[in-house]
Every structure is written in structure tokens, then in C-alpha cells.
Amino acid sequence: MDIYLETERLILRRFTESDADDLFALDNDPEVMEFLNGGRPTPREKIVEETLPRFITRGFFATVEKASGTFLGWFHLRTRDGEPDDEPEPGYRLHKSAWGKGYATEGSLALIDKAFRELGARRVYAQTMAVNVRSRRVMEKAGLTHTRTFHLEWDDPLPGTEEGEVEYELTRAEWEAR
Template identity: 45%
Template sequence: MKVFLETQELILRQFTEEDADNLFELDSDPEVMRFINGGKPPEDKIIHKQGLPRVLGYYEKYENFGFWATIEKSSNQFIGWFHFYPAIENKFAVELQLVNNDEIALGYRLRKSSWGKGYATEGSQALVSKGFAELGVQRVVAWALTANKASIRVMEKAGLKFEKEFTFTQSQLPNVQPLERKAVKYALNKDEFHLPQRLA
């Protein structure tokens, strides 16, 4: 198990084959998936045959980019994940002509039991800081449905700024109502980055 990043409250490590049940449990919570796919539960075989292999594949393709299983230090429990990878790896973003080759996409998915503890902000700030300081990242981007106010606040706390509005297509989010498919993209360039006080 390779630890990628450690913060005051969190450990971000590589996923392993043993994390399939963790992923399935995470994605089985309709509230967690509300702004991802309208709350539709996953199929176990999809996690095992597609989801987890895709996640593990990033480690072969990139040394420092991919998905990171997130452990809460106080409980030593899996609470979700963060991703930090080349934005052109995101199929939907490419279809919408939303991203460029030099952009790294930031995102996360956390268990409901860990919401409201500042973990999304803590992990996001740490990844942005590491990306600019150590990984040669020049630009970080993130996106969220307009209705997902909590994630938009996290992007802002991580230093990202509003860039544009866009709308996901019906084929991309078939379980989300048309008006709810509206989204926003946020971005931050390296030369605009200021180390958050809590990480200084």
C-alpha cells in the first residue's frame, strides 16, 4: 500500500484489489451519488469489472496522478476518495470540450458520515498545494453540478475560481433531470496560487 499524501486528519493512499467492497458501499448511498448520477445504486459486478480496474490502471499510466483511497486517521476507516489526474482522461469533459491538455482535474467522493468535518477542503487544498509545489502542475480544474453548493464551496476554499457554466447531456447523466444537469467549471493557475494559511 503506497501512501501518496498525508494531512492532519487524512491519509490518501493507492487503492488495492481489496477496496472493491469499500467502493461498492460508498456508491450504494443515494445521498452520496445524488449529484453524480441522480442517486442510482451501482452494480457490484460493475465495480469489480470496470470501476476498480480503471482506478488501478492510473497507477500504471501515471506516477503521481490518479485516484486515492482516503483514510480517516482518527478511526483508521475508509471514508472515500480524491482524484487528481489529467483532465483529458475524463470522457464527459472531453465530449463537452471542457478541458485542455495542461489541466489536472480535482475531485472527491466521501461517505456521508464524514461530511461536515472539513475533510473535502483539507484534502483538496493539500492536493492543489502538492500539485503546484512538487508535481509540475500548471493548472487545476474542477467541476460540479450547480445544485451541489457544498462542492462548489470546497472548490472555492481550495483557491479555484469560477470559469464557466455548462450543461451535461442526457446521455451523460440519464438519471438527472434536465434542469439539474447544469454545472460550473472552476480553475486555478499556478501563478495565481497562494498557499492556504492552514497548510503554511
């Protein structure tokens, strides 16, 4: 197992091709996907041929609960194409069974610390739909603060899109002052 990071309760490891079934199940839960694609199912072929190969090579980490070995979902720490390398974005997607247990905050805090301690981050930021209150709360618990609300144009907008997107950030100076 190629472990990227461990927390008190979580192991974040590199994805492998054997994770296809777990990723397929995660991406086909309508509640998990509500703010991402409106809860529409993702075809297995797309998971196997597009999503999983991208996750293997682009800073996504399968996340399992240490105590049980259960696949909980994933976290990522990556820079977006065209963005500065010293401004990574942490993110996550977890099964509903993992919601409300502090896993999202625990994993996010560990990735933020890694970004500043080991990867030379100048700033860490995250974005979500303004109406995604649960994700916004995780960002706040992880020490990020709201910096802006903005609007994007979508071909097939989701309910709540009219409220816009939000961005939260934590700078190196703010992280060091904690």
C-alpha cells in the same frame, strides 16, 4: 500501504483489490451519488470489473482517517483524456459520515499544493453541477474561482441539469500569490 499523500487527518493511498467492499458501499449510498447518477445503485460486478481497476491505474486514492483507519472515500488528481497534462483536476467522493468535517477541503488543498509544487501544474480546475452547492463551496474554500457555466447534453438528465455545469479554476500565478 502505498501512501500517495498525508494531511493532518487523512491518508490518501493507492487503491487495491481489497477495497472493493468499501467502494461498493460508497457508490451505493443514494445521497452520495445524488449529483452523479441520481442515486441509483451501482452493481457490485461493475465496481469489481470496471471501477476498481480504473481507480488502481488512473490517479484515484483511497482515503482513510488517520486517527481511526476508517475508509472515508476517495480523492483523485488526474488529467482527463485529451486534456493537457499540466491541468489536473482534483476531485473526491466521501461517505456521508465524513461530510461537514472539512475533509473534502483538506484533501483538495493538499492535492492542489502537490499539483503545483511537485507535478508542474499550470492550472488546476474542477467541475460539478451548478446545483451541487456543497461541492461548489469546497472548490471555493480550496481557493478555486468560478470561471464558467456551461450546458451539456445528457441521455438521462438528472434533476438540476437544466441549471448547467460549472467550472472553477486556480492558476499557478494565483496559487503562488496566496
